[in-house]
Amino acid sequence: MAGTASGAIWVHGELAPDGSLAKISTEVATLARTLAGAAGTEVLGVVIGADPTAAATELATFVPRVLAVTEPATADHAAGTIVGQRLAALIEREKPAFVFTGAGPEGRDVAGVVSALSGWGVLVNAVGVAWEDGPVVTMSVFGGKLTTTSQFTTDHGIVTVRPNAIAAAPAEAAGSVEPTTVDVPLSLPQVKVVDRVEEAGAAAPIEEARIIVAGGRGIGGPDGFTVVEELAEALGGAVGATRAAVDAGWIPYAQQIGQTGKIVKPALYLALGISGAIQHKVGMQTASTIVAVNRDPDAPIADFADLVVIGDLFEVAPALLAALRARAG
Numbered sequence: 001m002a003g004t005a006s007g008a009i010w011v012h013g014e015l016a017p018d019g020s021l022a023k024i025s026t027e028v029a030t031l032a033r034t035l036a037g038a039a040g041t042e043v044l045g046v047v048i049g050a051d052p053t054a055a056a057t058e059l060a061t062f063v064p065r066v067l068a069v070t071e072p073a074t075a076d077h078a079a080g081t082i083v084g085q086r087l088a089a090l091i092e093r094e095k096p097a098f099v100f101t102g103a104g105p106e107g108r109d110v111a112g113v114v115s116a117l118s119g120w121g122v123l124v125n126a127v128g129v130a131w132e133d134g135p136v137v138t139m140s141v142f143g144g145k146l147t148t149t150s151q152f153t154t155d156h157g158i159v160t161v162r163p164n165a166i167a168a169a170p171a172e173a174a175g176s177v178e179p180t181t182v183d184v185p186l187s188l189p190q191v192k193v194v195d196r197v198e199e200a201g202a203a204a205p206i207e208e209a210r211i212i213v214a215g216g217r218g219i220g221g222p223d224g225f226t227v228v229e230e231l232a233e234a235l236g237g238a239v240g241a242t243r244a245a246v247d248a249g250w251i252p253y254a255q256q257i258g259q260t261g262k263i264v265k266p267a268l269y270l271a272l273g274i275s276g277a278i279q280h281k282v283g284m285q286t287a288s289t290i291v292a293v294n295r296d297p298d299a300p301i302a303d304f305a306d307l308v309v310i311g312d313l314f315e316v317a318p319a320l321l322a323a324l325r326a327r328a329g
C-alpha cells in the first residue's frame with residue numbers, strides 16, 4: 001500500500017445491509033472531501049466489512065482513495081466493535097489527523113471504540129463543520145434548543161455527522177480502491193448476532209424518502225394510518241409518525257421521526273394530525289417543503305410549516321387522495 005500522508009482526513013464508509021455504501025457515508029464523504037480541500041490535505045476512505053468491495057467502490061466516487069479491509073467476522077457479529085478495532089489499528093499505523101463517521105448506530109459504536117483505543121476525543125452529531133486549523137464543529141444539542149460550536153484541543157479527533165445534515169455530491173473523478181490488511185488480533189469482547197429479523201416498515205426507509213406522509217396523535221388509532229399509507233403510496237413516498245403514534249402502538253418505531261427517532265430531509269413532508277412539538281420538529285425541520293393538516297390554527301407546526309391546511313384530516317386527506325388518484329387516471 002502506498003504511504004498515507006500524515007494529517008489526512010479519513011472517512012469511515014459504513015455498509016448498508018445489502019453490502020452497498022450506506023447513504024450517511026456518502027454525506028460524510030462529501031463533507032470530508034470539502035474539508036480536506038479547505039485544509040489542503042489528503043482525504044481517504046476506509047471500508048471494513050465481510051465483503052467491502054461494492055461499498056468501497058461506491059465510496060471511491062466521492063474521495064480519491066479508499067482502503068478496503070476484508071473482515072469476515074462482521075458477517076455474524078455486531079460490526080461496530082470489530083470495525084472500531086480495525087480502524088483504531090489502521091489509525092495507529094497510518095496516523096491520520098481526523099476521522100469522520102456517521103452519527104447512526106454503527107458510527108457511534110465505531111467512534112466510541114476508536115476513542116477508547118486511541119485516546120482520541122469525539123465531537124458527536126455534527127450538523128455542520130467548517131475548517132480553521134482543524135474542524136470547527138457545529139452541533140445541535142438539547143433537542144435542537146441549543147447550537148454549540150466546538151473544536152478539538154488536539155490535532156486529531158473523531159467527528160460523527162448527523163444523517164441528512166449534508167447534501168451528498170460525488171467527486172468529479174472516481175478514485176481508487178486499495179485492498180488492505182490489518183493484522184492485529186481483535187482483543188475486545190465480541191457480540192455475536194444470533195438472529196436478524198427485518199423490521200416492519202424497513203422496505204421504505206424514511207431517511208432516504210423524497211416524500212414523507214406522517215401521522216400523529218390526530219390520526220386517532222391504527223386504522224387511521226390507512227389513509228396515511230394510501231397517500232404515501234399515491235405520492236410515491238414513505239410513511240412517518242410521531243412518537244405519540246408510535247407509543248400508542250399504532251405504527252412501528254422504525255417510522256418514528258424526531259429526537260428519539262429518525263432525522264429526515266425529504267423534499268416534501270406532509271404532516272397529518274401532528275402538533276409540531278420541538279422533539280418532532282428536530283427530526284423533520286430541514287424538509288424542503290412542509291405541509292401540515294391540522295384542525296387547530298394555533299398548533300406549533302403552523303409556525304414553521306410552508307403551508308397549513310386548517311381542517312379535519314379525515315376530510316382533507318381523503319379529498320387529497322381522491323384528487324391524486326384522479327390525476328393519475
Ligand SMILES: Cc1cc2nc3c(=O)[nH]c(=O)nc-3n(C[C@H](O)[C@H](O)[C@H](O)COP(=O)(O)OP(=O)(O)OC[C@H]3O[C@@H](n4cnc5c(N)ncnc54)[C@H](O)[C@@H]3O)c2cc1C
Nearest residue numbers: 216217218242243244258259260261273275279280295313
Ligand atoms: C425526551 C423526549 C423525546 C421525544 N422524542 C420524540 C420524537 O422523536 N418524535 C416525536 O414525534 N415526539 C417525541 N417526543 C414527544 C413530543 O414531545 C410530543 O409529545 C409528540 O411529538 C406529539 O405527537 P403528536 O404531534 O402526534 O401529538 P399531539 O401533540 O397530541 O398533537 C396532535 C395534533 O393533531 C391535531 N388533530 C387532532 N385531531 C385532528 C383531526 N381530526 N384533524 C386534524 N388535526 C387533528 C391536534 O390539533 C394536534 O395539533 C419526545 C418527548 C420527549 C420528552
